[in-house]
Amino acid sequence: MLSRRTMLLSLGAAALPMSSLAGVKALTLRPGPAGLQVGGKQVEMLGFNGSCPGPEIRVAQNDTLRVRIDNRLQDGTLVHWHGIRLPNRMDGVNVLTQDVIIPGEAFDYAFPVPDVGTYWYHSHYLSYEQVARGLFGPLIVEERTPPDVDRDVTAMLFDILLDNAGQFDEEFPREDFATLGRMGNVKTAFLSAKSVRLGDRVRLRIINPVPDRIFTLEVTGLSGRCVAFDGMPLASPLPIETLVLAPGQRVDIIGDVIGEVDLRDAPSGEGLARLSVQGTRERRTDPVGPLPANPVPRPGKIAQTVDLVMQGGAGGGTHGGFGTWAFNDVSGLPQAPLLSARRGETVRLRLRNETPFPHGIHLHGHHFWETDASGDATYLRDTTLVAAGDTAEVLCVFDNPGAWMIHCHMLSHQADGMATWVRVT
Ligand SMILES: [Cu+2]
Incomplete structure (x- = not known):
């Protein structure tokens, strides 16, 4: 023995x-x-x-x-x-x-x-x-136990402004900072793979890292579901429809290859990238299900409600800040934080867009819950897109101590005033 x-x-x-x-x-x-x-x-x-x-x-x-x-x-x-x-x-x-x-x-x-x-x-x-x-x-x-897929492919979207010589345009015109931001003249996507087999189950991770452009995408050739937003698994996977990605946002798709996989810019119909088909495997019969949730705390009782008012831009009226853009009448990082939260507190942030442009609001160190019309939590995200004139409410459990930036992820807007911070103690 x-x-x-x-x-x-x-x-x-x-x-x-x-x-x-x-x-x-x-x-x-x-x-x-x-x-x-x-x-x-x-x-x-x-x-x-x-x-x-x-x-x-x-x-x-x-x-x-x-x-x-x-x-x-x-x-x-x-x-x-x-x-x-x-x-x-x-x-x-x-x-x-x-x-x-x-x-x-x-x-x-x-x-x-x-x-x-x-x-x-x-x-x-x-x-x-x-x-x-x-x-x-x-x-x-x-994951330590990865989902059952044959291929795991990353797609980095890209939007670059080239000059007449085909080189990076060194100009950063002032007007760009006051409107939609600096838009490129070549849109593309970088894929971490070139080909897949017909019938492969593919996880496609789409990232929008570009400074200012909101991408509206069509993905064809995959039959499956959207399974995660901004890294966080969706409790109920969604159909793959037109995908909107603000700067900073991500979408994960898991789907079976039914043809060449195309990423297309929806407004122009322009192709951004393609996974070609080489070979075949037998398609799975089980549907794409949800991935296990991450250990992010659920919202509790709301301890405070704080307004973040987006102001400025071309035609956006006056505000109290020195820059083109402002949050709550301040341009750039203020001395005092937008809010102070005690560790573990749930805060409702009311994001009011009083400008004529959309903004993608990003919080550091935390994810927050987007909410539906009745105020219930829907999707966990770290960046949320707020359309011109809209108000959105998000719920955040501030459980990570420190000084955390919150800013517009249209980087031209951030550079010209749209940034503040929160303190968690
Ligand atoms: Cu913005």
Whole structure:
């Protein structure tokens, strides 16, 4: 008979509790120049490790991600881990959480990733320009038990403004900052795969990392469901219809390949990217079901209701701020936060858009619940799109201590005033 000691030795690491199996993923990202092929031409952009968009980071849920940012740019930079519920000092926000990483210097980010799903990373310093130039990349948090799919494909949408010589347009006209933002003249999408088989079950992760454009997409060739918004699994998957992605937003689809998979810009009908079909496999018969939820707290009793009024823009009337845009009559980060919450409090945020333009409002360090007309929680998101003249209410459980930015993710709007912050103690 085996003694207890022998048994433990023979079982080895497998006998340890799950929590001690959490690992570390370590890498270095070097922001610097990167070339990009657009329409058969090499465009000088920025990127990470010479790649534009930056390399796809994949990390398992609850593992710790360690990333050294080794700044090889001529300018300062910072990196924000969009949608990850991380410790405040790792959030990558100038003034609020850290100093800018100056050229030639490095900064070490390290944080556990509590939620599975589709996230992304991007420059959060002069972001209207650095993101436009390509400083972003996908960040995927994988399930320990992944859903049953044959292929897991990432699609980074892209919108770039080229000049007459086919190079990145260096102009940032003032008018752009006061309207819809800086729109590109070439729309495309970068796919992490080129082909799939007919009958494959595919998870397609669509990310809108562009500075200002709201993408309206049609996805054809996949029969399935939308299973997640902004990384967070939907309790009831939705049909794949026309998808609207504000800057910063993500949608995950799981579907079976029934033909060539096309991503198309719906308004123009323009093709953005295609997964061609090579080979065949027998199609699954089971329907696409919901993915397990992430450990995000449900809203409790509402402790306070706070208004965030969006103001300004061309034709948007006057307001009290110094910039083109303002929140609650203030342009840019105010001394005092928009709100202070005690850890664990549920806050109702009333997002009132008094401008003639849509805005995608992004909160750092948390996800919040969008609500329906009766005020009930619907979808968990980190960025919500509020149409011109509309009011939207979201519910947030502020359970992550620190100073967290809340801003418009149309980066031209953020640059010209649409930013504030919340304090969680
Ligand atoms: Cu905006």
